[in-house]
Every structure is written in C-alpha cells, then in structure tokens.
Amino acid sequence: MKEKSIIGLGLESSCDETSAAIVADGKVILANIINSQIDLHSDYSGVVPEIASRAHLENINIIIEEALKTAGISFYDLDYVAATNRPGLIGSLLIALQSAKAISFTLNIPLVAINHLEAHLYAPFLEGNELSFPFIGLLVSGGNTALYKVIAPGQMQLLGKTVDDAVGEAFDKVSKYLGLGYPGGPVIEKIAASATERKLIFPKILPDPGDRRFSYSGIKTAVINYLKSNPQCDISEVAYAFQERALEILVRRLFDAARELGIKTLVVAGGVAANGRLREMILSELRPDERVMFPSPKLCTDNGAMIAGLAYHYFMSGKFDSLNCDVMSRV
C-alpha cells in the first residue's frame, strides 16, 4: 500500500445473513464473512424473526473476529465502523447496529449508519467497476422491489416501487405453493430452465407504459388460480411462465426509466439480481452505448462489504452518526 489506506468494518444483520467485512478505501474487500441462516430457515419457508435475531446474536462476535483475522488486521487498524440501521426486522437490525456502536465507543472511531437499499446498489463498485454517477438502480429482493435514480452517496430518488408484494416474495410464495421449498428464486429458475412446454402465458403485469410501479400480487394469484384449476399441470411450465412475467416487468421498467431520463449506466442488485434469466433478458435489451453492472452472486446477497464500502464515502465527507441513532423497519 502506498499511502495509508482508510480501513472500515461493515456489519449487516437486517435479515437472513449475519455478516462482517473489512474494506479498504471503499473499494477493496479485504474480508467479507457471511454466515447465512438459510439452513435454519428452510424448514419454515421464510425468515423467522426470532430465530434470526437469536442466531445473529450468537454469530456476530465470531464473524467480526473472523473478518479481522482474514484481513490480517486488528481492531486498532479500523478508521470507522458501519452497520445497516434500516430497513429490516427491528430485532435483527439491532444486533449489527448495537455491535457497531460498542466498537465505535470503545475505539473512539466514527460510526456510520447505512441504508441497506443504498448499500446493495453500491455492490458492483467493490468489484473493480469505477464509481460513476448518476445511475439507474434496480433493487430486487425478498423484501424490496424498487427503482432509483442514484445521484451521489446519500442522494437517491425513488422512481417507483412495488404496490404490493416484492418480486422475491412472489418467487418464495409461488415456490411454496408449487411445493418447491425456500428460497424460491434459485429453485424456480432451475425448474423453469428444464421446461419443455412453453405455451402457458400469464397476464402482463401493469402493462401501461409510463407507469413506474411494480406489482406481484396479481401474478401470484394468477399462478395459484391456474394450479387450482389444473392440478395435473406441468410444474416446470408454470415455473417458466411465472418467471418470464415476473422478470419482464423489471427489464421494461429499468430500460424505460433509463432511456426517459437519458442515463446510460444501470445497476441491478439484491438477491433476485443473481437470477441468470434476468441477467440474460437485460443483456439482450442493452444498447451498445449503455452499461449494466451486476454484483457477483456473493455480493447480491446481504453482506457487510457493501455496508463498509458505501460508508467509506460518508466517512470521507464527515457524515457520521451519533451513538443514539436507532434502527428503522422502513426507509
């Protein structure tokens, strides 16, 4: 390292994953330890909050130690500490935020409280992509489906979001209804790819151009209705038809917004951004003068690196949070 790097610790516990990461200068990941609780939850077809917060509490110290060890540094090398404080499950969010406060207080280093949604959209900039603003950010996960114009760190303009269910939630619910398990995304993608019959078509979601909202309640109901009246149907064909419609609206909204606003840089992040079919659909719509960034699958899930990475910019511009900052279930 030429000059001394700025080293940050990022903590994340807003939902399934407990994670601690060490990031240098907001772009180099020195350690990114993620302990997923999906095994614990898969029996339950969803995240169970009490299990989640108890497991976060049991994990967090071990994971922080592991992150420091992997990065080859000690607590005293840290310049700042960051944690997700919104949005998410209150009991779960508290574990990372309170741990970060303890570290901030003990080491006398700044605390940065981070918006989890903004951090997801930062993930590609931890993988060699040069930070550039503005960009259109599409955030797709189990709890969120939203489109943003991102102007600078801390400056996001919401362009549209779901009016009912999140896209990942629809994958989970349809998957449970099909008897395919949790999480629904990967299993539906896999079964859809194996579909030999592709004639079934579900109605378009919010087909009006100019509308920037998303909706997943209608397609969920359409799939369930179809299964009720066609109990002998081919599950893989249903999965295929559902996935095509569920993803199509994301692609349409993303490009409509980018082209209307004249923005050429796109970021697609969150758990559903790991879906291979979604990536394929976006890449085939992309024009030569447009650029899209997807985080690698590891950075699509909840992780501490995106928290530490984004927090670097807050730290550099002196935007710290006080020890009495709180968690919020919504942004």
Place this chain on the structure above:
Amino acid sequence: MKEVFVTNNPEETLKIGKILGEKAREGDLIAIYGDLGTGKTTLSKGIALGLGISEDITSPTFSLMEIYKGQKTFYHFDLYRIESENELNNLFFEEYWEKDGVSVIEWPERASSRLPKNRIEVFIEYINDFQRRITIEYPYN
C-alpha cells in the same frame, strides 16, 4: 353480527375493505383469514383507504408489520412467516393490538391464542378465479 358478501373482482374487495375502514373505531382489531392469493392485502388496502391513509400499502410479509398514520393510525401485520406462536415472544405485537389505532392482521391463525377476544373476523374464500366470498363477523350486534 354477521355479514356475507360475494365480490366479483379485486376492486369490489377493495370497496368492502374501505367500508370496513370507514366504520372502524379506535382500538378495533380486524383479523383477515384466507389462502394465498384470495385478496387479504387488497382488503387491507381498502381498510387503509377507509382510514384516510393515502400512502401505498405494500405486503408486510417480509417486515411482519408496518405502521401508517392517517385520521386513525393503521397497524398492518402479516404473520405468514410465523410458524409457531413462540416466535412472537420477542415481538410484543400485543402492545399494538391494545392501542388506540386500528390493527389489521393477515394470517391471524398463526397467533390464534394471543388475539384479543373482542375482534372483527373476516374470512375470504375462493369461489372461482374472480369471485370471493367475504364473511365478516363482528363481536357485537
């Protein structure tokens, strides 16, 4: 008192919800039963409209609970992800159910022994792809 409606589309379900919301009194708790895709969130959206809430009501499946401020406060719960009542131990939802606002609970069967006795129960049943039977039972006459 018991009322039974048959709705022909989501708009009519929304309308039933709106009337429920307009009639709701501070401290009321409305438990909405029904399978996936029957229209529980649609009915909840209607209730919110009736309570004078202009914000978009989204499914609280992930967050479990959302709070909206209107003429009356609207506490919107979704217990879909709750598998056993013990999981509610650390969530203290009962405190909201005793409050001044109007609470709506989707998937209330996941907390059946904890629900206050004085509650409005709504059952949504699938008739066909479009129609739903909505039964509302009030704890009073």
